[in-house]
Amino acid sequence: xxxxxxxxxxxxxxxxxxxxxxxxxxxxxxxxxxxxxxxxxxxxxxxxxxxxxxxxxxxxxxxxxxxxxxxxxxxxxxxxxxxxxxxxxxxxxxx
Amino acid sequence: xxxxxxxxxxxxxxxxxxxxxxxxxxxxxxxxxxxxxxxxxxxxxxxxxxxxxxxxxxxxxxxxxxxxxxxxxxxxxxxxxxxxxxxxxxxxxxxxxxxxxxxxxxxxxxxxxxxxxxxxxxxxxxxxxxxxxxxxxxxxxxxxxxxxxxxxxxxxxxxxxxxxxxxxxxxxxxxxxxxxxxxxxxxxxxxxxxxxxxxxxxxxxxxxxxxxxxxxxxxxxxxxxxxxxxxxxxxxxxxxxxxxxxxxxxxxxxxxxxxxxxxxxxxxxxxxxxxxxxxxxxxxxxxxxxxxxxxxxxxxxxxxxxxxxxxxxxxxxxxxxxxxxxxxxxxxxxxxxxxxxxxxxxxxxxxxxxxxxxxxxxxxxxxxxxxxxxxxxxxxxxxxxxxxxxxxxxxxxxxxxxxxxxxxxxxxxxxxxxxxxxxxxxxxxxxxxxxxxxxxxxxxxxxxxxxxxxxxxxxxxxxxxxxxxxxxxxxxxxxxxx
Numbered sequence: 001x002x003x004x005x006x007x008x009x010x011x012x013x014x015x016x017x018x019x020x021x022x023x024x025x026x027x028x029x030x031x032x033x034x035x036x037x038x039x040x041x042x043x044x045x046x047x048x049x050x051x052x053x054x055x056x057x058x059x060x061x062x063x064x065x066x067x068x069x070x071x072x073x074x075x076x077x078x079x080x081x082x083x084x085x086x087x088x089x090x091x092x093x094x095x
Numbered sequence: 096x097x098x099x100x101x102x103x104x105x106x107x108x109x110x111x112x113x114x115x116x117x118x119x120x121x122x123x124x125x126x127x128x129x130x131x132x133x134x135x136x137x138x139x140x141x142x143x144x145x146x147x148x149x150x151x152x153x154x155x156x157x158x159x160x161x162x163x164x165x166x167x168x169x170x171x172x173x174x175x176x177x178x179x180x181x182x183x184x185x186x187x188x189x190x191x192x193x194x195x196x197x198x199x200x201x202x203x204x205x206x207x208x209x210x211x212x213x214x215x216x217x218x219x220x221x222x223x224x225x226x227x228x229x230x231x232x233x234x235x236x237x238x239x240x241x242x243x244x245x246x247x248x249x250x251x252x253x254x255x256x257x258x259x260x261x262x263x264x265x266x267x268x269x270x271x272x273x274x275x276x277x278x279x280x281x282x283x284x285x286x287x288x289x290x291x292x293x294x295x296x297x298x299x300x301x302x303x304x305x306x307x308x309x310x311x312x313x314x315x316x317x318x319x320x321x322x323x324x325x326x327x328x329x330x331x332x333x334x335x336x337x338x339x340x341x342x343x344x345x346x347x348x349x350x351x352x353x354x355x356x357x358x359x360x361x362x363x364x365x366x367x368x369x370x371x372x373x374x375x376x377x378x379x380x381x382x383x384x385x386x387x388x389x390x391x392x393x394x395x396x397x398x399x400x401x402x403x404x405x406x407x408x409x410x411x412x413x414x415x416x417x418x419x420x421x422x423x424x425x426x427x428x429x430x431x432x433x434x435x436x437x438x439x440x441x442x443x444x445x446x447x448x449x450x451x452x453x454x455x456x457x458x459x460x461x462x463x464x465x466x467x468x469x470x471x472x473x474x475x476x477x478x479x480x481x482x483x484x485x486x487x488x489x490x491x492x493x494x495x496x497x498x499x500x501x502x503x504x505x506x507x508x509x510x511x512x513x514x515x516x517x518x519x520x521x522x523x524x525x526x527x528x529x530x531x532x533x534x535x536x537x538x539x540x541x542x543x544x545x546x547x548x549x550x551x552x553x554x555x556x557x558x559x560x561x562x563x564x565x566x567x568x569x570x571x572x573x574x575x576x577x
């Protein structure tokens with residue numbers, strides 16, 4: 001399956017990537033090359049093989065339910081562009 | 096046209112852990128903004144999540160309680176979307192392999208019958224932060240204390256057919272998570288939130304209508320109102336020749352209406368994929384079985400036991416088992432007085448209206464179970480009448496004495512059962528009402544029955560309610576006939 005220009009525009013929007021018009025044909029081509037590789041892999045017979053959730057043959061470690069973090073708000077907010085009353089400020093998200 | 100409503104609910108229950116699902120930050124409610132947001136919660140590069148074992152235990156306990164298939168291997172996935180209160184740009188959730196699979200929960204309908212509601216799945220995920228849209232010089236304030244708080248999302252089948260059933264189901268889930276001790280159920284603080292998927296179809300039609308989703312309804316009353324409003328909106332829309340569009344709507348309790356949340360509907364495309372930062376969670380042998388042994392008696396089991404052991408009606412049993420605290424209180428009253436029916440009546444009657452009036456939970460009841468049990472014993476042994484008992488109850492609630500006995504003693508409320516004393520009181524009362532006695536004796540049967548009540552009222556008044564009503568009735572009849 002090959003991607004159209006409109007697919008690439010939609011994916012770019014979902015990922016909040018600002019592609020300019022000149023970049024779109026090249027990006028479409030690159031993505032289609034990758035999809036071509038995936039198509040070849042899809043052709044391999046994987047019948048009866050359990051889908052892989054993670055490449056490592058290991059399972060998740062769990063941690064005890066304990067509070068181990070302390071408050072470092074001032075340090076973390078020192079690199080934020082805008083803060084007020086302990087809040088991070090961002091451009092307004094609703095009208 | 097006859098319409099049928101189809102409802103499915105997604106309930107987000109905040110798990111009652113001390114720390115977050117993937118970090119060691121505290122989850123306490125009401126802290127100063129961003130003081131419980133660590134580097135992991137802020138989505139800083141170079142950090143890795145580590146799963147909190149308690150969330151796994153809590154989810155499995157829930158799964159066992161709804162007799163669900165447990166995902167012995169379950170996988171976290173990324174749900175990708177952009178919003179400033181979601182710093183990583185994705186929510187860590189579960190998709191293909193949730194920790195809890197298909198199960199079910201029985202709810203009690205108003206007429207006392209049971210209905211089974213299917214539960215599609217329940218999965219672990221993290222909560223997002225909070226956006227504050229008040230004016231910060233045209234900007235939005237972000238508090239990430241809630242980001243990373245563990246949630247169990249419980250997804251029902253579209254088995255619910257009315258707003259009332261929806262409320263009964265949410266109440267049953269609410270009771271269950273509290274019994275299990277996995278969620279505090281505080282809806283006002285957002286510990287339990289509900290998304291309602293609502294559609295209508297002509298009665299008899301198999302295919303579902305297009306549904307609208309009402310987001311984040313946070314009280315039982317609003318769930319009922321929001322759904323009823325949405326049903327009405329959809330029916331009117333279709334009958335006027337319009338079409339329901341699949342969209343997210345928000346319930347406004349002030350205006351009692353739902354409205355579209357997004358001006359331009361953009362199909363959600365979350366591009367889920369397995370989270371490479373988290374390995375598959377594999378529950379080791381015996382883990383689930385050990386948890387099964389720790390389950391308490393659950394609401395439905397308790398309801399059944401209350402019916403069989405105490406002979407309570409289905410309705411009484413379901414009300415009394417609705418919360419663990421209520422059930423414990425009832426059983427403590429029964430321990431003291433030994434009469435389940437009286438205990439049930441008092442807990443569901445006087446006590447519940449007192450708590451309602453005062454806006455108190457039963458744990459904070461001003462009348463303890465021991466006090467109420469002691470009061471009921473004095474009704475049983477005829478020390479006081481039911482009417483005086485209500486006075487004593489109010490005195491207990493007002494903390495006028497440590498026990499029913501102390502109040503009865505101090506206020507001289509002991510019932511008069513001495514026949515001689517009651518007789519002389521009646522003679523006095525009848526002498527004072529000689530004219531009415533004449534009328535009574537001249538009247539026919541039907542009239543007499545009515546007039547008799549007048550004399551009983553006078554007698555009780557004369558005795559300040561302390562004369563035993565049974566004896567008053569009996570003696571009065573004799574005197575009037577004689």
